[in-house]
Structure formats: C-alpha cells, structure tokens
Amino acid sequence: MSAAQTRQRILDAARQAFARSGFEATSVRSVASAAGVDQALVHRYFGTKRELFLATLELPVDPARVLAPVLAAPRQHLAEAFLRTLLELWDSDAEPVILAAVRTLTSTPDGPSLVKGFVLDLALSHLRPVVDDPVGSAPTRLALVASQTAGLLVARKVLGIEPLASMPVEQVVALVAPTLQRYMTEPLP
Amino acid sequence: MSAAQTRQRILDAARQAFARSGFEATSVRSVASAAGVDQALVHRYFGTKRELFLATLELPVDPARVLAPVLAAPRQHLAEAFLRTLLELWDSDAEPVILAAVRTLTSTPDGPSLVKGFVLDLALSHLRPVVDDPVGSAPTRLALVASQTAGLLVARKVLGIEPLASMPVEQVVALVAPTLQRYMTEPLP
DNA sequence: GTCTATAACTCGATAGAC
DNA sequence: GTCTATCGAGTTATAGAC
Incomplete structure (x- = not known):
C-alpha cells in the first residue's frame, strides 16, 4: 500500500x-x-490529534471561487444566490468537514480557537463589502446573516429538525431567502 | 457541612x-x-456522570408559566413577545443550563437523546397551536422559528459574534422579531 | 510502510475506612 | 458526611522492531 x-x-x-x-x-x-491501520501510524503521518483534526478541516472547495458568482448576482437576488450556494455546499463533499467544524465549534470553549476563521467567517468576510452602507451597518448585518445561516445549519444538519431537514434546497431558499435579503440590504431599525 | x-x-x-x-x-x-469535595462524593450523591448531567438540566423556571403571557399576546406582537422572553431567559439564572444543553446537543450524535425534549422543544410545543393554520403549516413554521432562534442562541451565547453578542435585548428584538413574525403568522411561499 | 510494545496519564466507578 | 484506596479500562503519544 x-x-x-x-x-x-x-x-x-x-x-x-x-x-x-x-x-x-x-x-x-x-x-x-476505521482506516484499517494501527494507531501509531496515524501519529506517524499527522502528529498529534489536534494536528490530525486541523488536517481534516481542509475544504474540498475554494470559498472565493464558489462565492464569486454569488457576489456578482444582482443586489435584489443576493440573499437567494448566497443561500442556494450555501445549502448546496452543505450537501456536497464538504458536508463532513462542515459538520466536524460545527460540532467542535460549539462543543467546547476552545472550539472557536481550534477552528478559527472557518466556514462562516470565510463566507462572511467575502460578503462584507457587498452589504456595507453609508451608515456602516455591515457588522450588524453580517452578524444577523450569521445567526440565521448558523441556525439553519444546526437545524438541518445537526439536529435534523423536520420538515426542514428533508426539505429540497429550493423550498428552503424560498422560505428563508427573504429573511437574509432583509438582513443584507433592507433598512434596519 | x-x-x-x-x-x-x-x-x-x-x-x-x-x-x-x-x-x-x-x-x-x-x-x-471545583466544588471542593472528593470525586467519590459526586458519585455517592448523583450516581453516574450521565445522571449528574441530567440532574444539572433542571430549568430554574417553568416553561409553561413563562410562556403563558407570550401566548396571550396579540397575534401581531407574538414574535416580539416570544423573542423578548427567550432573550431574557438566556440572560437569566437559566443561562448555564441552556449553554450546557446546547453544547451537549450539538457536540455528539447522542446529544439529542441525552437532552431529549429540552429547551427549544419545550418552547416550540407550546407555540404549536398558536401558529397553526388551515393549511397545516405549523411544522414548517416551527422549524423555521427553531432555526432562527437556535442560530441566535449560538451566535450570541456560544460563538459570541459581535455586535450581536453584546447587543441590548430590545435592539435584538427590533432586528429579529420581524423575521420570527413572518415565520409564525405571515403567508409563506 | 506498518506494527509491537509500552510509557505515562486520565477517566468513570466502587468498596470500604473514618 | 466525607475521603482513601484502588480497580479496570481507555486515552495520547513515542521508541523502536520488522
């Protein structure tokens, strides 16, 4: 081998x-x-458990590449494009990586440091310039977007809350995109 | 002692x-x-670690009691009342209990079984009759409400995403209640 | 390339002394 | 009421044989 x-x-x-x-x-x-090898070999190849975990967190896609078309979408369809891309990403090869990140992110206080600057951060940082406005409400808008997308991720992929968990992507988009569109571009109180 | x-x-x-x-x-x-006692004493009083954990999950409040005024609120202010109550609960004595539940709920696959029927479930089951409609869209509405509230909980209390984490309750209510109100009572696609 | 052997801990849990 | 002592199992990690 x-x-x-x-x-x-x-x-x-x-x-x-x-x-x-x-x-x-x-x-x-x-x-x-599970890999059919000895425990020592894992250490030999990856060092500590923590290093193995970090090696695991390599996304099989490049966020900038995936998000490029989203950011180019017409402003009134921004949320729709963003959400569709996100939902498809969660159903793709990236699913285990994302689940691993979420589980670890929420399970211990140093989770955040372990997965620092991961998925949401990545997506959100790209989104920042697009949602900014003269009043400088970008941070609030991004935090709100993060809250709804994180909640969707947890509901669909971690807790498996029905009917959301088994719902086709397009139906979720139809239901939730308006929320994100408001958070992104519409006037806030 | x-x-x-x-x-x-x-x-x-x-x-x-x-x-x-x-x-x-x-x-x-x-x-x-941390309690200043021996490890054996913990077992003596609470049995297994799992039993200790379950003993820990006793909410210092009665959900039905807290939610009663919410459910009695005028329908167009339902989301606002619900969200305010929830946010205040998260800042109350119940905070550690809720954090413990969330961390365990999302951290392992049998988390859900450990904390089965906890916080969100409790709140949501009370909400069910109020958001039902002739088309029977209650399950979808509840799942959507769960996704946004779970996301808010994670963003504010677990990940500490700013400015959401330090935002006064009333401001969060103003920003997010419209989303919940739409999920609860407005026509969905 | 892969595994054996083992060091050095930490864990949950219990029996029983004080 | 509380702790000592200990069992047995499981953990990460390493040194070195084959």
Missing part, C-alpha cells in the same frame, strides 16, 4: 469520525481502526 | 462545568475539585 493512499484513508476516516462525534469524543484509535 | 449544602455545591459546579465544556469534555473529577 502506498503511503499516499494510506494517508488519504486515514484522513477520510478522521473526517467522518470528527463529523459524527466532534473533537473530544473522537479517539485516535477509533480513527485508525 | 450539611449534605444538602454539599449536594447543591456539587450541582452548581457541575452546571458551570457542563456549560463551559459540554458533556464529553467535562470530567467528574474536575467537578468535584
């Missing part, structure tokens, strides 16, 4: 394990076992 | 520890140490 292949198998197993159980509740041993 | 006092000290220490670190990352030993 080539080293690269084995490395990849370990990485995949780790991603799934962290996605299912978060950082704390996942043991290096269980990852090794 | 009376047994009741010690029991209470252990319970308080456990609540804070679980709120800070979630279920997995909190050790019985650390709880004991």
Whole structure:
C-alpha cells in the first residue's frame, strides 16, 4: 500500500469520525481502526490529534471561487444566490468537514480557537463589502446573516429538525431567502 | 457541612462545568475539585456522570408559566413577545443550563437523546397551536422559528459574534422579531 | 510502510475506612 | 458526611522492531 493512499484513508476516516462525534469524543484509535491501520501510524503521518483534526478541516472547495458568482448576482437576488450556494455546499463533499467544524465549534470553549476563521467567517468576510452602507451597518448585518445561516445549519444538519431537514434546497431558499435579503440590504431599525 | 449544602455545591459546579465544556469534555473529577469535595462524593450523591448531567438540566423556571403571557399576546406582537422572553431567559439564572444543553446537543450524535425534549422543544410545543393554520403549516413554521432562534442562541451565547453578542435585548428584538413574525403568522411561499 | 510494545496519564466507578 | 484506596479500562503519544 502506498503511503499516499494510506494517508488519504486515514484522513477520510478522521473526517467522518470528527463529523459524527466532534473533537473530544473522537479517539485516535477509533480513527485508525476505521482506516484499517494501527494507531501509531496515524501519529506517524499527522502528529498529534489536534494536528490530525486541523488536517481534516481542509475544504474540498475554494470559498472565493464558489462565492464569486454569488457576489456578482444582482443586489435584489443576493440573499437567494448566497443561500442556494450555501445549502448546496452543505450537501456536497464538504458536508463532513462542515459538520466536524460545527460540532467542535460549539462543543467546547476552545472550539472557536481550534477552528478559527472557518466556514462562516470565510463566507462572511467575502460578503462584507457587498452589504456595507453609508451608515456602516455591515457588522450588524453580517452578524444577523450569521445567526440565521448558523441556525439553519444546526437545524438541518445537526439536529435534523423536520420538515426542514428533508426539505429540497429550493423550498428552503424560498422560505428563508427573504429573511437574509432583509438582513443584507433592507433598512434596519 | 450539611449534605444538602454539599449536594447543591456539587450541582452548581457541575452546571458551570457542563456549560463551559459540554458533556464529553467535562470530567467528574474536575467537578468535584471545583466544588471542593472528593470525586467519590459526586458519585455517592448523583450516581453516574450521565445522571449528574441530567440532574444539572433542571430549568430554574417553568416553561409553561413563562410562556403563558407570550401566548396571550396579540397575534401581531407574538414574535416580539416570544423573542423578548427567550432573550431574557438566556440572560437569566437559566443561562448555564441552556449553554450546557446546547453544547451537549450539538457536540455528539447522542446529544439529542441525552437532552431529549429540552429547551427549544419545550418552547416550540407550546407555540404549536398558536401558529397553526388551515393549511397545516405549523411544522414548517416551527422549524423555521427553531432555526432562527437556535442560530441566535449560538451566535450570541456560544460563538459570541459581535455586535450581536453584546447587543441590548430590545435592539435584538427590533432586528429579529420581524423575521420570527413572518415565520409564525405571515403567508409563506 | 506498518506494527509491537509500552510509557505515562486520565477517566468513570466502587468498596470500604473514618 | 466525607475521603482513601484502588480497580479496570481507555486515552495520547513515542521508541523502536520488522
């Protein structure tokens, strides 16, 4: 077996394990076992458990690339484009990575430091210039967008609240985009 | 030291520890140490770690009692009343309990079973009859409300996203209540 | 390339002394 | 009422054999 292949198998197993159980509740041993290798090999390739976790958090997509068309969308369809892109990302190959990040982000106080500047941050930083206005309400707008998208992520992918969890992307977009559009571009109190 | 006092000290220490670190990352030993007692005593009073955690999840308020005035509010101010009550609850004595629940709920797959039917469920079940309509869209409405409130909780209390985290209750109400009002009572696509 | 062996801890839980 | 002592299992991580 080539080293690269084995490395990849370990990485995949780790991603799934962290996605299912978060950082704390996942043991290096269980990852090794799922990958069909010895525990020592995991350390050999990735160092500490923390480093393994960080190696796991590589998004299979480039946020800037994915968001480019969104940011180019007409302003009145900004939220719709943004939300659709986000929902499709959550259903893509990136799902385990995102779940792992969320589980770890919310599960312990140093979660944030562990996953610092991850998904939401990435998406939101790109969104900043687009939602800014003369009054400088960008931070508030971004925080509101973050709250609704984080809640959607948790409801759909972590808690599995029905009917939201099984709802087609387009229906979720229709229901929630107006909220985001208001947070992004409409006048706030 | 009376047994009741010690029991209470252990319970308080456990609540804070679980709120800070979630279920997995909190050790019985650390709880004991924070309470100034031996680890064995914790087991003596509460049994297993899981039982200790469940004992911790006793809300210091009765949801039905808190929500009664909300449900009696005029329909067009339902969201506003609901959200204000929720935000005040999060800032009250109940904060550690709620944080503990959230951290555990999102951190592992059996989190939901551990905290089954907790906070959001409680609030939402009371809300159900109020948001129902002839088309039977209550489940969708409740899921949407859950997504925004869960996101708000995470943004404000778990991730500490500014300026939302430090924002006065009334300002958050002004910004977010319209979203909830739409989810609760307005026509959906 | 991969595993054996093991060090060095920490964990939950229990029995029983004081 | 509270703690000592301890069991047994599980953890990360490393050194080194094959």
